[in-house]
Each structure stands twice: as C-alpha cells, then as structure tokens.
Amino acid sequence: MTVESVKPAAPQARELREPPLAGGGVPVLGHGWKLVRDPLSFMARLRDHGDVVRLRLGPxxxxxxxxxxxxxxxxxxxDYIIAGPLWESLEGLLGKEGVATANGPTHRRQRRTIQPAFRLDAIPAYGPIMEEEAHGLTERWKPGETVDCTSESFRIAVRIAARCLLxxxxxxxxxxxxxxxxxxVFRGMYRRMVIPAGPLYRLPLPANRQFNRALADLHLLVDEIVAERRESGQKPDDLLTALLEAKDENGEPIGEQEIHDQVVAILTPGSETVASTIMWLLQVLAEHPEHADRVCAEVESVTGGRPVAFEDVRALRHTNNVVVEAMRLRPAVWILTRRAVRDTELGGYRIPAGADIVYSPYAIQRDGRSYADKLAFDPDRxxxxxxxxxxxxAMSPFSVGNRKCPSDHFSMAQLTLITAALSTKxxxxxxxxxxxxxxxxxxxRPQRLLLKPVLR
Ligand code: HEM
Structure with a gap:
C-alpha cells in the first residue's frame, strides 16, 4: 500500500481544472456590461465555453x-449556501431575516414555520379563493376592451397570495x-447586482430617488399588513398567524424585524413570479390560438360546460402542459446564485471556498442539448x-433541494386554473x-403586454 492510496484526496484535487474564462469581457466592467445589455443571450451562450465557466463582474x-x-x-x-451578489443586494434592500436569504439552522426553522401553509394537502383549502379570483378576472375584463396585462396579472397574483396566505x-x-x-425595486436591484457600484446608487439622482421611494412603500405596505392583523386581534389558521406566533431556536417569540422580513420574503417572490408567469401565459394564449383552443376543448370535456373548478385542475393535462411549457421558455426566475462555503468541485472543475456562482434556468431550459426544437412552443413535449x-x-423552474420554492403546488394550481378559466371564455x-x-x-416579463379579449 502506497502513501498516496490512503490519501486519495490529494491526487484527485490535483486533477481538478480551472474553469475556462468566458469570452467577451471588457476592461473594468468585465462581463458585467453584457449582463446589463443582453443578459439572456449571454447566459444562453455560456455552455459553449464549458459546463462551468468563469466570469468577471468588475473586480x-x-x-x-x-x-x-x-x-x-x-x-x-x-457545499453551497444562498449568498452572492443577488442575495446581498436582496438582503440589503428586502431584509436580512427572511426565509429567502437565511441559511443554516435559522433557515431550517423558518422553512418549518411556513411549510404547512404550502403542503399539497393544504392547497385544496385555497381552492374557493383561487376559483373566485380566476372567474372574477373573466368578469372584470370586457370583450373588446384593452387589458393592461401587467397591472391585471399583478392584481390577481397579489390578491390570491394575500387572500390565501395572509x-x-x-x-x-x-x-x-x-x-x-x-x-x-426589482429593476434597480438587478442593476445593483450586475454593476456593484455602491456609492453611485447613493447619489441623489432621479432613478435612485424613485428606487428608494418604491422600496420605502414596499416596507410600509408590509407594516400595514402586520399592524392590521394585530389590531384585529384575530388568529385565523393561516401563514400570517404562523409567522406571528413563531418561536426562535430558544423557544422565544421571533423579533419584529424577522416577522417583517418574513412577510416581505413571502409576498415579494409570491407576487412578482406569479404575475410574470401569468403575463407570459396570456402572451402564449394570444400567440398560439391553436393551444388556447385545445385548452378550451379540454376544459369543456372535463367540466361539461360548467365553470371550471379547483377540483378539475388535476384532470387538465394539456392546460398544465401549456403552463409548464410557458415556464420553460420564459421562467420568471431566470437567474440564481449560490456561494461555495468550502473548497469543492463541480464536474471536475475547482470551485474555491467563497466563490460566487450563478446559473440561469432560462439558459438551461432553452438549451438544444436538452430540448429538440428548443425554441418551439410545444406543450406536448x-x-x-x-x-x-x-x-x-433541465426543467426546474422552482429549483430543487433545501431552497426549492415552497410554493410549487400553490403556484401550479392557480396558474392552471387561471389559464383554464380565461381560455374557456x-x-x-x-x-x-x-x-x-x-x-x-x-x-x-413582457415589456408591456396589451390584449383584447374576444368572446368565444
Ligand atoms: C424560492 C420560483 C412562486 C415563495 C424560489 C426559488 C425559485 C422560485 C426558483 C428558489 C430560489 C433559489 O434556489 O435560490 C418560483 C416560481 C414561482 C414562485 C417560478 C411562480 C411561478 C412563489 C410564491 C411564493 C413563493 C407564490 C409565496 C407565496 C418563495 C420563497 C422562496 C422561494 C419564500 C425561498 C425559499 C427558501 O429559500 O427556502 N421560488 N416561485 N414563490 N419562493 Fe418561489
């Protein structure tokens, strides 16, 4: 037996490669300018350089x-935690104590607090609200009148999250x-993430002022929600009560800041992601009338002509596939980051402790190595x-592992129901x-989607 054979780590470590540097960087900003100018094509082309590549963002x-x-x-x-430029900018702005940015035991405790509200068996209780909101939308929109899909998608996403969970x-x-x-806030955060130029964002420029006002209003809104519940003295069996009654690792009530940050951490991703996905679904229904017709036919075959109900969702296979395919091509969450907590490796490449890592569900889900006819909208795949x-x-729009979105069932149920209700009318x-x-x-999300609903 040689010394090497009882110490396998050393030779293996020597074999690890340095990931190649992606092409196209410029002095000072590195690849940051590409991430600002054309981030989607930039991310989508990176795999041509390797399964892991290095980017330079400023220094x-x-x-x-x-x-x-x-x-x-x-x-x-x-070996990886939630951290890195995206999360640092999120933490600084949205709060350090919410579930989306915490790590370790605090994150595990926070997930235990929120998880019951999202469990598969908790979702049917939200069915009547989802139905009411989906059908309410079809009533609210008038045939022939232009619908501003941005505000309407936000409206229903916020209403469903707020009415069901809070x-x-x-x-x-x-x-x-x-x-x-x-x-x-999200537009400003993205800019702060890819061009980390702290002092620039503190200058009293109109864009910075607008950003700060929006951020202040977001926090005020959350304070209003928490204060209203406290004043009401009510404790319904919902996520907000779970947050208000949560205890920390020592069995003590969690602090005000954590309650606030937790509500931000639920409401913020809960509305932005669902709203963006609804906008893309509406765009798909307009661009692919043949699939809208198939959705309509499927719903009618399941319901026999009565209004579609939450209980029908499981039988709506094609409708579900339309939602999944829309999420493949236009995933709301298109970029994610992690940080290595120790020296480690990925695919034979050396990843040093402290390295920031990004990956793009958008790029992964449009990769021709994974999908034939990768850009075709084909729900039958x-x-x-x-x-x-x-x-x-190759298709993980809600991610996997311990940071997986808690709301996958909740989101899919409402998105399928909304698509079904809209397409039948x-x-x-x-x-x-x-x-x-x-x-x-x-x-x-789409720049500015304006649609005319036409009665079937
Ligand atoms: C986390 C996607 C809807 C709450 C995530 C992550 C993804 C994601 C990809 C993981 C982030 C990571 O790995 O770093 C989506 C998509 C949605 C959606 C595509 C809808 C189409 C929602 C809704 C809520 C929500 C409706 C709440 C009402 C959260 C929370 C986390 C999260 C709290 C953080 C989980 C943790 O770090 O433990 N989401 N999400 N999401 N999502 Fe969602």
Missing amino acids: KTVYAVTAPALTGAMALST RGDFMDERAERLCVALAT WLPDRVKDVPKY YRFEQVSGSDDATRVGITL
Missing part, C-alpha cells in the same frame, strides 16, 4: 454553471402599490412518452401599442 470573479446535471448537484449539495382583505389599491413598488427525453434538472389578440419583447429584471 470579482464569478463562476457560471451551465450544465443541468451540475446545477442540480449544486442545489442539492451542502387572509387579508386586500384592496386593489394595495395590489397596485405593490406592483409599482416591486417593478421599480411534456406528455409522458416524451418527457422522459428531458435530462434531469376568451380568445386573445395583441393590440397596437403592445410590446411583448422580454424585459429583464430579477424576473422576466
């Missing part, structure tokens, strides 16, 4: 993981405020006999002034 080196199997391995590994009587005015605040061709982790057409080009921020 920093960031690692990009481009192969589905490696993104899955990273999300499931304890049992709040949330008025449209609040949804409108949240929509405006999040749009501004999710049929049982074809779905087996999709490589593992209307066909959709884009009207003049509509712009469905992709607008990049922390999430992806």
Whole structure:
C-alpha cells in the first residue's frame, strides 16, 4: 500500500481544472456590461465555453454553471449556501431575516414555520379563493376592451397570495402599490447586482430617488399588513398567524424585524413570479390560438360546460402542459446564485471556498442539448412518452433541494386554473401599442403586454 492510496484526496484535487474564462469581457466592467445589455443571450451562450465557466463582474470573479446535471448537484449539495451578489443586494434592500436569504439552522426553522401553509394537502383549502379570483378576472375584463396585462396579472397574483396566505382583505389599491413598488425595486436591484457600484446608487439622482421611494412603500405596505392583523386581534389558521406566533431556536417569540422580513420574503417572490408567469401565459394564449383552443376543448370535456373548478385542475393535462411549457421558455426566475462555503468541485472543475456562482434556468431550459426544437412552443413535449427525453434538472423552474420554492403546488394550481378559466371564455389578440419583447429584471416579463379579449 502506497502513501498516496490512503490519501486519495490529494491526487484527485490535483486533477481538478480551472474553469475556462468566458469570452467577451471588457476592461473594468468585465462581463458585467453584457449582463446589463443582453443578459439572456449571454447566459444562453455560456455552455459553449464549458459546463462551468468563469466570469468577471468588475473586480470579482464569478463562476457560471451551465450544465443541468451540475446545477442540480449544486442545489442539492451542502457545499453551497444562498449568498452572492443577488442575495446581498436582496438582503440589503428586502431584509436580512427572511426565509429567502437565511441559511443554516435559522433557515431550517423558518422553512418549518411556513411549510404547512404550502403542503399539497393544504392547497385544496385555497381552492374557493383561487376559483373566485380566476372567474372574477373573466368578469372584470370586457370583450373588446384593452387589458393592461401587467397591472391585471399583478392584481390577481397579489390578491390570491394575500387572500390565501395572509387572509387579508386586500384592496386593489394595495395590489397596485405593490406592483409599482416591486417593478421599480426589482429593476434597480438587478442593476445593483450586475454593476456593484455602491456609492453611485447613493447619489441623489432621479432613478435612485424613485428606487428608494418604491422600496420605502414596499416596507410600509408590509407594516400595514402586520399592524392590521394585530389590531384585529384575530388568529385565523393561516401563514400570517404562523409567522406571528413563531418561536426562535430558544423557544422565544421571533423579533419584529424577522416577522417583517418574513412577510416581505413571502409576498415579494409570491407576487412578482406569479404575475410574470401569468403575463407570459396570456402572451402564449394570444400567440398560439391553436393551444388556447385545445385548452378550451379540454376544459369543456372535463367540466361539461360548467365553470371550471379547483377540483378539475388535476384532470387538465394539456392546460398544465401549456403552463409548464410557458415556464420553460420564459421562467420568471431566470437567474440564481449560490456561494461555495468550502473548497469543492463541480464536474471536475475547482470551485474555491467563497466563490460566487450563478446559473440561469432560462439558459438551461432553452438549451438544444436538452430540448429538440428548443425554441418551439410545444406543450406536448411534456406528455409522458416524451418527457422522459428531458435530462434531469433541465426543467426546474422552482429549483430543487433545501431552497426549492415552497410554493410549487400553490403556484401550479392557480396558474392552471387561471389559464383554464380565461381560455374557456376568451380568445386573445395583441393590440397596437403592445410590446411583448422580454424585459429583464430579477424576473422576466413582457415589456408591456396589451390584449383584447374576444368572446368565444
Ligand atoms: C424560492 C420560483 C412562486 C415563495 C424560489 C426559488 C425559485 C422560485 C426558483 C428558489 C430560489 C433559489 O434556489 O435560490 C418560483 C416560481 C414561482 C414562485 C417560478 C411562480 C411561478 C412563489 C410564491 C411564493 C413563493 C407564490 C409565496 C407565496 C418563495 C420563497 C422562496 C422561494 C419564500 C425561498 C425559499 C427558501 O429559500 O427556502 N421560488 N416561485 N414563490 N419562493 Fe418561489
């Protein structure tokens, strides 16, 4: 037996490679300018350089993981935590004590607090609210009148999250405020993430002032929600009560800041992601009337003509596949980051402790190595006999592992129901002034989608 054979780590470590540097960097900003100018194409091309590549963002080196199997391995590994430029900018602005940014035991405790509200068996209790909101939308929209899909999608996403999870009587005015605040905050956060130029953002420029106002309103909104519940003295069986009654590791009530940050951490991703996805679904229904017709036919075959109900969702296979395919091509969460907590490796590449890592569900889900006819909108690729061709982790819009979105069932149920309710009543057409080009921020959404509903 040689000394080497009892110390396998050393030779293995020597074999690890340095990930290649991605092309296209410029002095000072590195690849940051590409991430600002054309981030989606930039991320989508990175796999041509390797399964893991290095990027330069200003003075920093960031690692990009481009192969589905490696993104899955990273999300499931304890070598990586939530951290990095995205989360630092999120923490600084949205709060340090919410579940989306915490790590370790605090994160585990917080997940235990919120998880019951999202469990599969908790979702049917939200069914009547989802139905009411979905059908309410079809009543609210008038045939032939232009629908501003941005505000309408936000409105329903906020109402469903707020009514189901926070049992709040949330008025449209609040949804409108949240929509405006999040749009501004998320756009500003994205800029702060890819061009980390701290002092620049403290200058009294109009864009910075607008950003700060939006952020202040977001926090005010959350304070209003918490204060209202406390004043009511009510303790309904919901997520807000669970948050208000939560105890920390020592069995003490959690602090005010954590309660506040937790509500931000639920409401913020809960409305922005769902709203963006609804916008893309509306765009798809207008662009692919043949699939809208198939959704309509499927709903009618399941319901026999009565209004679609929450209980029907499971039988709506094609409708579900339309939602999944829309999320494949336009995932609301298009970029994610992690930080290595120790020296480690991914796919034979050396990842040093402290390295910031990014990966893009958008790039992964549009990769021709994983999807035939990668840009075609083809919901049938999710049929049982074809779905087996999709490589593992090539479609994870809710992520996997301990940071997986708690709301996957909650989101899929409402998105399927909304798509079904809208498609059975209307066909959709884009009207003049509509712009469905992709607008990049922390999430992806259409620039300004304006649709005309036409009665079927
Ligand atoms: C986390 C996607 C809806 C609450 C995540 C993550 C993704 C995601 C990809 C993981 C982030 C990471 O790995 O770093 C989505 C999509 C949605 C959606 C695509 C809808 C289409 C929602 C809703 C809520 C929500 C409706 C709440 C009402 C959260 C929370 C986390 C999270 C709290 C943090 C989980 C943790 O770090 O433990 N979401 N989400 N999401 N999502 Fe969602």
